[in-house]
Amino acid sequence: MPSPYSRLILVFFVLCLSTSCQSSNSNNDEYNAEIYSMDTIISLRVWGDNGNVSIQDCENFIYSIEDRFSTTRENSTIYRLNRSDDWISVSQEMADVLSFAITMTHQTQGAFNPSIYPLVTAWGFTLDQHIVPDSDTIDSLLPLIDIEAVHLDSEKNQVRLEENVQLDLGAIAKGYTADRVADLLRSNGHSSALISLGGNIYAVGKKVDGSLWNIGIKNPYGGGTVCSVYIEDKAVVTSGGYQRYFIEEGETYWHIIDPRTGYPAKAGLASVSIVSDSAMYGDVLSTALFVMGLEEATEYWRTHQDFEAILICDEGDVFITSGLLEQFAMVSTYTTGELKVIYP
Numbered sequence: 486m487p488s489p490y491s492r493l494i495l496v497f498f499v500l501c502l503s504t505s506c507q508s509s510n511s512n513n514d515e516y517n518a519e520i521y522s523m524d525t526i527i528s529l530r531v532w533g534d535n536g537n538v539s540i541q542d543c544e545n546f547i548y549s550i551e552d553r554f555s556t557t558r559e560n561s562t563i564y565r566l567n568r569s570d571d572w573i574s575v576s577q578e579m580a581d582v583l584s585f586a587i588t589m590t591h592q593t594q595g596a597f598n599p600s601i602y603p604l605v606t607a608w609g610f611t612l613d614q615h616i617v618p619d620s621d622t623i624d625s626l627l628p629l630i631d632i633e634a635v636h637l638d639s640e641k642n643q644v645r646l647e648e649n650v651q652l653d654l655g656a657i658a659k660g661y662t663a664d665r666v667a668d669l670l671r672s673n674g675h676s677s678a679l680i681s682l683g684g685n686i687y688a689v690g691k692k693v694d695g696s697l698w699n700i701g702i703k704n705p706y707g708g709g710t711v712c713s714v715y716i717e718d719k720a721v722v723t724s725g726g727y728q729r730y731f732i733e734e735g736e737t738y739w740h741i742i743d744p745r746t747g748y749p750a751k752a753g754l755a756s757v758s759i760v761s762d763s764a765m766y767g768d769v770l771s772t773a774l775f776v777m778g779l780e781e782a783t784e785y786w787r788t789h790q791d792f793e794a795i796l797i798c799d800e801g802d803v804f805i806t807s808g809l810l811e812q813f814a815m816v817s818t819y820t821t822g823e824l825k826v827i828y829p
């Protein structure tokens with residue numbers, strides 16, 4: 486039999502517990518988690534009621550995306566597509582992402598091309614067993630990098646890849662995921678959250694103190710940041726040679742490949758960051774503009790102008806599109822290059 490004292494202690498304990506739950510459910514509390522998925526460290530920071538439940542929802546969603554989009558998981562949709570030249574049924578979600586990827590391949594004139602997988606594998610980036618392929622190997626793979634060999638039937642949600650053609654959604658999937666995670670958090674009632682998937686950042690609303698999010702752009706030449714962008718309800722997505730690379734005989738080879746040459750894209754840029762409403766759009770464009778180089782990227786922005794960009798050149802100069810001027814600050818300690826503005 487419990488004594489009256491122990492019953493009193495129990496009641497007191499339960500009261501304390503429920504008070505602490507309540508206070509951690511008040512709107513200004515932060516809930517956060519860090520997980521490893523999609524080959525990268527993912528950090529989720531959520532403010533507002535039931536943030537812990539929302540974080541769990543996000544984690545489950547992210548793991549499920551990895552299960553469907555991975556090139557190496559044996560049951561993923563992409564894995565199955567890459568090993569067949571028959572029509573394969575895909576989800577509405579996969580059909581939508583592929584449809585956007587195909588459109589963007591045309592729009593970027595092939596700088597972004599999700600049929601890049603045979604080359605990604607040849608350079609050993611798929612399993613992190615890096616090698617420099619000989620030029621004959623590259624020449625033999627180039628004809629497979631062909632978006633016309635990727636067939637999507639949007640009525641039936643079926644996809645067919647021609648023989649030996651293979652997909653890699655690595656340059657778009659994290660952006661897509663960031664957008665969906667942001668949607669999920671909004672629909673769970675959160676008006677403030679920060680999502681970071683590798684180089685893909687999405688800021689939901691403003692910070693709880695009402696100020697804009699301050700997103701630092703990494704210095705591609707070492708630690709620290711080069712500049713900050715101030716945003717709300719936007720994505721900042723960065724592609725850079727420094728993110729994944731290997732060095733052989735003094736030469737650096739990175740994971741972003743120019744589909745037109747088959748070699749890592751060396752167009753004079755160290756990193757490209759895109760500021761846009763959609764992280765998926767930003768993800769495609771950061772990869773594409775990195776491949777294009779400064780001149781072609783500038784022309785692309787002037788033609789489209791539905792995003793902003795920060796382009797850091799090999800020599801360290803920082804080019805920003807003029808729409809960022811009001812929401813941008815250089816870091817005073819960055820002295821490697823100068824700030825230059827691209828106008829329409």
Ligand code: AMP
Nearest residue numbers: 596597598599655656724740741742772
């Ligand atoms: P990101 O970090 O978004 O620039 O994407 C780079 C990843 O996308 C690489 O690790 C490859 O898996 C894949 N990739 C590399 N080059 C390209 C390209 N030109 N177009 C589309 N995907 C690419």
Ligand code: MG
Nearest residue numbers: 656768769772
């Ligand atoms: Mg990308």
